[in-house]
Amino acid sequence: MSAIVDNHAHDHGHDHHGAHHSPYGGIMRWITTTNHKDIGTLYLWFSFIMFSIGGLMAVGIRLELFSPGLQVMDPDFFNQLTTMHGLIMVFGAIMPVFVGFANWQIPMMIGAPDMAFARLNNWSFWLLPFAATLLVLSFFMPGGAPGVGWTLYAPLTVQMGIGMDLTIFAIHLLGMSSILGSINIITTILNMRAPGMTLMRMPLFVWTWLITAYLLVAVMPVLAGAVTMTLTDRHFGTTFFNAAGGGDPVLYQHIFWFFGHPEVYIIALPGFGVISQVIPAFSRKPLFGYASMVYATSAIAILSFIVWAHHMYTVGMPVTGQLFFMYATIIIAVPTGVKVFNWVATMWKGSLSFETPMLFAVGFLFMFTLGGFTGLVLALVPVDIQLHDTYYVVAHFHYVMVAGALFAAFAGIYFWLPKWTGKMYNETLGQIHFWLTLIFFNMIFFVQHFLGLAGMPRRIPDYPLMFEAWNKISSIGAFGMGLAQILFLYIVLDCIRHGKPAPQRPWEGADSLEWTHLPTPVPYHTFETPPVLK
């Protein structure tokens, strides 16, 4: 924990005369950069662009669902939109945004000069734009983008056009980028901490990323294997998933969800880390139960490997299997409950203030817990068989992905933006952004619980008349949520261009190394000599 660091003023001289960037200017600076802060910035902007593209697709989906019947697009294109919205948001927006945080923050939080492998870091990032291009290009192929759902279930994937192959290669590239990035992060955290920064003194954000990176190294290759099998089934006469040749489509689901469930925590854990930095800072108290947070995070990561089949209760597995996966899934509520308890206990009797990062963190706490509860409902076999593939599931995972991961990302951006840019964002606009996002988010997804309970299936562009009212509310919410993110872009640009200079420590409760040992804005090179920790 970093509450014990040396708080005295430091000699920052060596930091200042190192404040230059690479010999190249303009675009070449960004292509050739090996600086962790530059690469972090690249990741963050990349994920914002993908977030906008994925968001536009979501608006398209909601536009079609505004009224029953088919209005704007044909069903095939609707399926392509739902598929690509999922893939782009998961692999293009949410995962890179947290890798961006990791790049900016991990070296500064552990007192390292940069990531362990700076050039590899550059390459990990620059694989992403190519992968994203392949994904978007698939729309312009004959047959369009794959319309199989982001889970890419066989045997439908075997029948898709060439867009499917582009998607498979994009996933290979994305996986490679994640694995290289993770190896880099693990090596940095384990080998490059400042003297005195023991593992159990690391800020919790660093801990959650260490565990996430291990998960990524373990499961991204499994996804790569699954899509490789799909590729060879499509083109090289293998029959992994083709029943006619002795294969089994259910096998694909097992392999995919062996990746897919840890993936859920890959998305959630770094968000937990951000929240664990923000809540203590605005409660002006150290994090409650630091050690139990570390153990709970590890427990979640380990349990995530034995619960995958709760995504596939309806494939006809033996009842013993269903019971095992049901109990294992419910057990995950225990370490997750520990975390939520600790966050609330941190706020208990704290001197709370509610600036934008804290608003997003508290919003996260409420909404994520709600998403966790619907997750428990879906973990129950008899209930899930009823709700499988309905809008209840859509509502559940958007509560954990959007109100969980995305809110955590917003909290982190508002929290560290003054440190990164040296300027304050507009607090009033930030708070308006929070309230708009919160209200419109609930407008979109809260009503989808009702639709799911009433039996509206997901991934279908049409619905019976009785579902119209809730769908209208949901669609209006989606349009509002989209517009609110334009405000977010404006706030960030306004902060960078015209923001008032930020004080050295804009949040007096924040106490990790980047706040206590580095000037604001942070210089280009930091901690070339490791800081002294007592």
Added chain:
Amino acid sequence: MSLKAENRRLSRRLAVVAVGMFGFGFALVPFYNQICAALGINSLAQPDVVANTQVDFSRQIVIELDSNAHNLPWRFKPLVSHVTVHPGELATVEYEIVNVRGAAVTGQAVPSYGPQHAGEYFKKLECFCFTQQTLAAGEVRRMPVTFVVDPRLPKGVHTIAVSYTFFEVAGRGGKS
């Protein structure tokens, strides 16, 4: 050891883990098949073992026969559309395929049942679906299915629809 060497060593180890996990994805394939075989689930293409052949004359079950050829140049149909059997009684039905393409074609039949849960009570002792079938150009073949309906079939089931679908096995016996 210097930091650089230590970093390299750790990254190599992690890379080995990543490569190993890529292999693990493929290892799940035989693992899955073994588990299914051990638990006796998903065994569509294996002969069933029938222990008790006592016939239950108090019940009659209608077996409706259906056939489909999925993108295959075959005419595929049962010789009778339905048979009536007692549970526990050994019965045989015949199907006929005609290969109408001017080249040899290989296909594999996959059975399915309606209602779905009746499938586990429909015990096949012999079936053309246990092996791939290769038909020469214009060949006509009659193939039997020998089966017993398990007397433990739930009381509410009076009709079982048995449907076979032939899929082409690409790359064997001349693809068009």
